[in-house]
Amino acid sequence: MNNQAIKVALLGAGNVGSQVARMLLQDAETLAQRIGAPVELIGIAVRDTSAKRHFEVDASLYTTDADALIDAADVVIELTGGIEPARTRILRALTGGKSVVSGNKALLAKHGMELQAAAKKTGAQLSYEAAVAGAIPIIRPLRDSLAGDNVTRVLGIMNGTTNYILDQMDTTGAQFEDALAEAQRLGYAEADPTADVEGHDAASKAAIVASLAFHSEFTIDDVHIEGITSVTADDVEAAVADGFVIKLLAVCERDGDGVNIRVNPTLVPRKHPLASVHDAFNAVFVQADNAGELMFYGPGAGGAPTASAVLGDFVSIARRMVLGGPGIPESSHASLQATAMKDVVSRYSVGLEVEDKIGVLANITRIFAEHSVSIQTIRQNHLSGDEENSISSIRIVTHRATDADLTKCMAVVDALDTVREITSVIRVEGE
Ligand SMILES: NC(=O)C1=CN([C@@H]2O[C@H](COP(=O)(O)OP(=O)(O)OC[C@H]3O[C@@H](n4cnc5c(N)ncnc54)[C@H](O)[C@@H]3O)[C@@H](O)[C@H]2O)C=CC1
Numbered sequence: 001m002n003n004q005a006i007k008v009a010l011l012g013a014g015n016v017g018s019q020v021a022r023m024l025l026q027d028a029e030t031l032a033q034r035i036g037a038p039v040e041l042i043g044i045a046v047r048d049t050s051a052k053r054h055f056e057v058d059a060s061l062y063t064t065d066a067d068a069l070i071d072a073a074d075v076v077i078e079l080t081g082g083i084e085p086a087r088t089r090i091l092r093a094l095t096g097g098k099s100v101v102s103g104n105k106a107l108l109a110k111h112g113m114e115l116q117a118a119a120k121k122t123g124a125q126l127s128y129e130a131a132v133a134g135a136i137p138i139i140r141p142l143r144d145s146l147a148g149d150n151v152t153r154v155l156g157i158m159n160g161t162t163n164y165i166l167d168q169m170d171t172t173g174a175q176f177e178d179a180l181a182e183a184q185r186l187g188y189a190e191a192d193p194t195a196d197v198e199g200h201d202a203a204s205k206a207a208i209v210a211s212l213a214f215h216s217e218f219t220i221d222d223v224h225i226e227g228i229t230s231v232t233a234d235d236v237e238a239a240v241a242d243g244f245v246i247k248l249l250a251v252c253e254r255d256g257d258g259v260n261i262r263v264n265p266t267l268v269p270r271k272h273p274l275a276s277v278h279d280a281f282n283a284v285f286v287q288a289d290n291a292g293e294l295m296f297y298g299p300g301a302g303g304a305p306t307a308s309a310v311l312g313d314f315v316s317i318a319r320r321m322v323l324g325g326p327g328i329p330e331s332s333h334a335s336l337q338a339t340a341m342k343d344v345v346s347r348y349s350v351g352l353e354v355e356d357k358i359g360v361l362a363n364i365t366r367i368f369a370e371h372s373v374s375i376q377t378i379r380q381n382h383l384s385g386d387e388e389n390s391i392s393s394i395r396i397v398t399h400r401a402t403d404a405d406l407t408k409c410m411a412v413v414d415a416l417d418t419v420r421e422i423t424s425v426i427r428v429e430g431e
Pocket residue numbers: 011012013014015016017045046047066078079080081082084085103104105106130131132134187188189190191300301302303306
């Protein structure tokens with residue numbers, strides 16, 4: 001055993017940071033055995049040293065001077081979130097040759113390349129298993145285990161908060177706002193949960209995953225993003241009636257010479273494995289030329305599960321420090337570009353509110369046909385009004401169509417006097 005302790009600076013003591021502090025302190029002996037050197041948590045940078053925490057530590061560990069703490073450390077663990085000052089602090093550490101563990105997907109999906117370049121310059125390691133799908137090992141499998149294969153597609157549920165909300169709406173009939181409040185209480189949501197419900201958190205993860213899977217440089221700006229704020233209780237009910245469940249899916253797939261990266265609510269058949277991903281669990285499918293299809297499943301959010309991924313990265317970095325040698329840089333040799341949505345082909349479920357008159361349905365199906373959007377099923381229900389002024393809801397599930405054709409078709413349908421409202425357009429996957 002090496003006698004020299006590895007000094008750890010922890011930035012942030014929220015849901016995840018406090019659990020990391022707990023593990024570093026409670027499991028110090030085991031960690032030392034696994035690493036081959038003692039581990040010393042030298043301080044925790046916070047905004048308010050007197051705030052109440054999820055796990056209480058010796059008060060002298062808290063400091064508001066993050067820079068001094070970083071300068072005194074061997075390894076920095078960043079769990080504050082947000083772009084600044086996290087970016088500047090991580091750069092400070094990496095430039096000083098200190099390896100960094102971070103769970104900050106928002107930062108990595110925007111400035112990941114800049115941070116990796118800084119790490120490469122000094123031989124430091126930047127690791128971020130916690131940034132995608134919480135406790136699930138997915139970064140390391142993509143970066144290391146599959147580095148000799150050709151990944152063609154990564155698809156999955158990569159946000160715990162939205163999965164929790166949609167699952168509660170589906171299984172208990174909960175209201176969106178109540179389910180979101182519960183996800184926040186359980187420590188799943190981002191500090192600003194807009195990032196979760198608007199799809200930006202999943203989009204950050206998709207950009208990170210696509211960069212690793214396709215050996216290219218993607219940022220969140222390369223991702224087509226639709227969140228779940230437009231998903232209504234009626235959509236959930238209609239999904240149930242049609243044998244589907246709504247999930248927020250992230251899809252990164254090889255598309256000709258590029259990669260299409262998107263996040264959108266998706267109808268998944270009840271029999272599909274993704275349909276049984278409940279609560280804040282995540283599941284990620286990876287398809288590769290030689291490996292075939294792989295599935296990664298587990299807790300995608302929450303303090304302790306995420307801390308587990310952080311500690312895994314930390315132990316790996318600390319072991320390398322004991323043995324010597326630089327961090328492993330990532331490859332972006334393929335330099336693939338993100339492709340536009342217009343050629344993406346999917347099935348769709350379209351909800352309409354229409355006047356229930358002779359010829360209305362025939363007119364709508366004609367417009368679909370004229371735009372090369374073939375209808376698989378159609379269901380009509382009376383909504384309100386008497387025989388003279390009856391209003392109906394129509395739910396159409398299509399065969400596969402391009403995004404461009406569907407968009408044009410919807411514009412023409414929307415312009416019909418007999419169509420009151422297009423209530424929803426949701427993609428369908430998995431059949
Ligand atoms: N909560 C979860 O399930 C997961 C979170 N993450 C990521 O881990 C990071 C931390 O997440 P949580 O612990 O949930 O957030 P949190 O909001 O519970 O904790 C963040 C802590 O950092 C502190 N902080 C913020 N800015 C600071 C600054 N400038 N200086 C010092 N302290 C500062 C806040 O006061 C807060 O205590 C984020 O990047 C998040 O995206 C990643 C995976 C899962």
